[in-house]
């Protein structure tokens with residue numbers, strides 16, 4: 001079957017007056033329709049660049065990205081993006097923030113659009129907050145608004161760039177399960193960047209492990225855990241086998257042995273298995 005998204009020998013170099021930085025090198029991977037793919041890698045390795053290339057915001061220096069067989073040649077409208085911070089308009093209420101992309105695109109919104117936005121807010125658990133202002137919401141609630149807004153135009157692909165990293169640990173975990181529920185109700189093709197290895201394994205069908213800059217995909221790991229994954233999944237041996245396997249890419253063996261109880265969930269800055 002034809003892949004929904006395919007990266008073929010993609011490389012990218014940023015050029016500035018002072019220097020050129022090669023960020024991506026020979027990146028190859030495929031994503032199936034409705035697959036949930038998590039991307040982990042050291043800070044600054046080029047994960048966001050990868051997703052900017054997919055969304056057509058930048059053209060890769062080498063290679064090609066295809067969505068359902070068609071080369072990406074400019075900004076795509078069928079992609080919804082959720083960033084680390086939801087950047088809501090502070091003077092608009094929750095419903096109007098969700099409707100903003102539509103208003104911006106067509107200049108007006110219909111009653112049907114309003115109903116659709118309301119149903120998305122229900123889906124993300126904000127049915128009672130449609131008239132609230134952003135400053136009346138917690139960080140997790142604001143990010144839920146960001147997710148509803150990204151889903152408004154019913155995109156085929158949802159790009160999520162560290163969407164939960166600004167949240168506290170408990171809210172972050174809760175939002176992960178919420179995202180899984182939303183995705184299972186109405187599957188989308190998701191590319192999800194995270195620095196949390198357990199978040200990646202908990203949510204994804206496939207984890208792409210990226211190396212240091214110039215970055216390439218070191219391994220694609222299929223996550224064969226039944227859904228829905230729950231809090232109990234985190235205790236399963238198969239789950240920890242996956243997280244250990246991924247962690248080994250970023251920590252030397254001695255570090256693996258001495259960090260049994262330390263905060264070892266986040267991808268280490270620029271280390272890789274020797």
Ligand SMILES: Nc1ncnc2c1ncn2[C@@H]1O[C@H](COP(=O)(O)OP(=O)(O)OP(=O)(O)O)[C@@H](O)[C@H]1O
Pocket residue numbers: 014015016021023041042043044045046047048049050
């Ligand atoms: N517009 C740009 N011009 C020049 N260099 C850039 C530009 N955008 C990113 N870079 C550089 O490219 C590299 C990769 O950046 P990118 O944001 O893709 O990495 P990342 O893996 O998403 O990082 P992080 O995990 O820290 O968010 C970094 O060294 C960054 O400084």
